[in-house]
Amino acid sequence: xxxxxxxxxxxxxxxxxxxxxxxxxxxxxxxxxxxxxxxxxxxxxxxxxxxxxxxxxxxxxxxxxxxxxxxxxxxxxxxxxxxxxxxxxxxxxxxxxxxxxxxxxxxxxxxxxxxx
Amino acid sequence: xxxxxxxxxxxxxxxxxxxxxxxxxxxxxxxxxxxxxxxxxxxxxxxxxxxxxxxxxxxxxxxxxxxxxxxxxxxxxxxxxxxxxxxxxxxxxxxxxxxxxxxxxxxxxxxxxxxxx
Numbered sequence: 001x002x003x004x005x006x007x008x009x010x011x012x013x014x015x016x017x018x019x020x021x022x023x024x025x026x027x028x029x030x031x032x033x034x035x036x037x038x039x040x041x042x043x044x045x046x047x048x049x050x051x052x053x054x055x056x057x058x059x060x061x062x063x064x065x066x067x068x069x070x071x072x073x074x075x076x077x078x079x080x081x082x083x084x085x086x087x088x089x090x091x092x093x094x095x096x097x098x099x100x101x102x103x104x105x106x107x108x109x110x111x112x113x114x115x116x
Numbered sequence: 117x118x119x120x121x122x123x124x125x126x127x128x129x130x131x132x133x134x135x136x137x138x139x140x141x142x143x144x145x146x147x148x149x150x151x152x153x154x155x156x157x158x159x160x161x162x163x164x165x166x167x168x169x170x171x172x173x174x175x176x177x178x179x180x181x182x183x184x185x186x187x188x189x190x191x192x193x194x195x196x197x198x199x200x201x202x203x204x205x206x207x208x209x210x211x212x213x214x215x216x217x218x219x220x221x222x223x224x225x226x227x228x229x230x231x232x233x
Contacts, residue, residue, distance in 0.1 A: 004159070033219075042120075042205050042223030043160070091159055095219070102148060102167075102209075103219060107159030 002026065004108035006092050012114045013082045021077045021111045025094030032075050033105060034067055035091040043091050049075060050098045082115045089113070119143070120224035122206050128230045133196055137227045139189040139206030150207040151180050151191045154226065160205055163191070193229075201231045 005024045013019050025032050031050055035043035036059075045059040051072040060067070064083075069075040079086055089112050093105040120141045129135050141149070148167045152160035164173045164180040166189075172181045177194045191204055203226035210220040 031219075035223075040225065042207075042225045044223070045221065093159070102165075104162055104165065105219065105221070107161070109157070109159050 004092055004094055004106050006090075006108040006111050008111060009109060010112050010114075012116065014116055015082060015084060017082050017115075018078065018080045019082055019113065021079075021090050021113070023075045023077070023092030023094075023108060025073065025075070025092070026096075026106055027073075029094035029096050029106075030098050031095040031103065031105075032069055033093045033095075034075070034077050035093065036061075037089040037091055037110070039088075046077070046090075079113075082113075084115050087113055087115045120206055120208050120222050122204075122224040122227050124227060125225070126228040126230070128232060129196055131196060131198055131231050131233050134192065134194050135196060135229065137191045137193075137204050137206075137229070139191070139224060141187050141189070141206070141208045141222075141224075143208040143210045143222055144187070146208050146210045148209045149180075149182055149189050150209070150221075151178070151189075152205040152207060154203045154205055156202070163204075196231045198231050198233060201229060203228050 007022045034046040037043040047067045048056040049069040064080045066078045089110040091110045092108045095103040095105045097103050123138045150165045151163045154160040163178050166173050166182045168184045179192045182189045205226040206224040208222050
């Protein structure tokens with residue numbers, strides 16, 4: 001597996017349920033990003049990790065959203081008490097170096113979350 | 117707020133024809149501009165990355181141009197193929213916009229391109 005993988009690919013949740021989305025970045029990649037992509041829109045930044053440190057979480061829309069990367073590799077995005085407006089595709093991306101603006105980000109296929 | 121505007125919103129062309137997609141941005145300053153291709157149900161894949169000092173960059177049948185003075189970029193696709201059907205997203209990087217050394221990417225909404233046989 002040379003690319004970024006995400007699981008599950010599809011998730012249906014009832015309103016109020018908690019969900020956990022997993023991202024496996026490319027091995028050895030330092031930086032990891034989470035994005036939210038609503039239907040017909042471009043991705044929007046949620047949060048950024050450099051190794052295990054969460055350096056920027058300014059894009060998280062509410063305190064119901066939480067992300068972690070405890071060992072600097074796999075990351076989990078958790079959404080508590082899901083709401084219908086959380087329905088979107090959640091994309092994970094990784095890059096080889098810490099964020100400088102020049103690094104290429106490699107995206108996973110995304111997890112499509114539907115909240116009923 | 118930094119913005120990236122793309123046009124047209126959607127485009128349908130016949131296989132074999134050329135097309136040009138437009139991107140206007142207000143991000144300033146910026147370090148680089150990227151074009152991504154996103155197939156349905158997949159994550160975006162990078163086509164080109166241009167720094168502010170570059171005017172053009174090619175990747176096979178894809179050629180991106182950049183005019184930093186007018187804050188415009190275009191993506192030209194030559195001899196389109198059915199596999200070119202996808203959304204094409206313009207992305208501008210402003211690392212100063214984000215704290216913590218993140219890449220500060222602002223994404224456009226994309227142009228949805230359909231190639232018909």
